[in-house]
Amino acid sequence: MKKKILLLGSTGSIGKSSLNIIRNYKSKLEIIALSTNKNINLIIKQSKEFKVKNLIINDFKSYKKTLNYGLNKKIKIFNNISDFLKINKIKFDITIVGISGFEGLDPTLKVIPHSKNLSSANKESIICGWKFINNKLKKYKTNFIPLDSEHFSIWSLIKNSNHKMISKIYLTASGGPFLKKPKNKINRAKISDVIKHPNWNMGHKISVDSATLMNKLFELIEASKIFNLPINKFDIIIHPKSYIHALVNFKNGLSKILIHDTKMEIPIFNSIFDNTSEKYQNNKDINFQNLNGQNFIKPTSSIFPFLRLINEYKKTNSYYEIILVTVNDHFVKKFLNGNINFKKMQIKLLQKLKDPHLSKYYNKHPKKINDIYMIVDKIKKYLKENEKNSKQN
Secondary structure, three states: OOEEEEEEOOOOHHHHHHHHHHHOOOOOEEEEEEEEOOOHHHHHHHHHHHOOOEEEEOOHHHHHHHHOOOOOOOOEEEOOHHHHHHHOOOOEOEEEEOOOOHHHHHHHHHHHHHEOEEEEOOHHHHHHHHHHHHHHHHHOOOEEEEOOHHHHHHHHHHOOOOHHHEEEEEEEEOOHHHOOOOHHHHHOOOHHHHOOOOOOOOOHHHHHHHHHOHHHHHHHHHHHHHOOOOHHHEEEEEOOOOOEEEEEEEOOOOEEEEEOOOOOHHHHHHHHOOOOOOOOOOOOOOOHHHHOOOOOEOOOOOOOHHHHHHHHOOOOOOHHHHHHHHHHHHHHHHHHOOOOOHHHHHHHHHHHOOOHHHHOOOOOOOOOHHHHHHHHHHHHHHHHHHHHHHHHO
């Protein structure tokens, strides 16, 4: 019997990588539905190739436009995940969440009761709403598999281990495009310099987060939540080749590492075919050249100022995490729009996090899911008004 798959965010990078896997295993996998926000041309192309009969178009104008495309009447179009789930009562073998941003939180929560396994690469959902996600996972006995390469690697290394025996877990970082560049060149970096990730083909926003190491701070928070371990159990180490994705040191004197090529398809494949004997079609032998001379580097806050924030991360499941994500999004967007330079973006972000208007929320916790959306809207509005007033003064 084919595994039934729900793929949310099929037109994004995770979605495309997932389809690359599914394309080679059509005899064993069946996509029940695909979703996108606005990319209707691509999702229609995907639906035809994979013979998908359910499409979820979240943007209302794009949804209305799709209704007039004259598609096969067997293809049903939905405007949101709720409408789709009302009609489709089946239990999906695996739901893959490839939606980026806060938009991924609500669909993630809604699909859990309908999913045997949930695989997600949505940072914002995990960082800001893990308490709510985890409660639902437990309630509906849904298995969770993280899709980010680092978290998937940690999950693979410790899933059959006694967590009390873990001494330290290291998440690897490539170091981004400025690893061996002088500090003055980093400070003057242009947008085109920042988005040149040395090993991964990523979107502009995540490339900026990689260059500042903010993505690794987010990943530390994610890992702490997913694996229910204190933040001081984790550390960041720079590994320029991006071949080793996680290292775990145990109290019994043993250490484990997990290696794979820089392809998101590998963790996606293994999340779909976990505990099976299915062979990955693009499997390669170990690249010993990549393993030779690893030259791991301890990152410093002088080059990566955002590392200072690790020591300020005290309370989990608080508004601090949500505000951190929101403020970072704000300043990265400013940088990508050419409204602030790379150095100033980092300075301003660190300063803004100390703003009393924001810090007053740091010891408070969201009690319900709508509290998360409320604080995001509130902080976005404050940042916008604050900048408007600064320009006028």
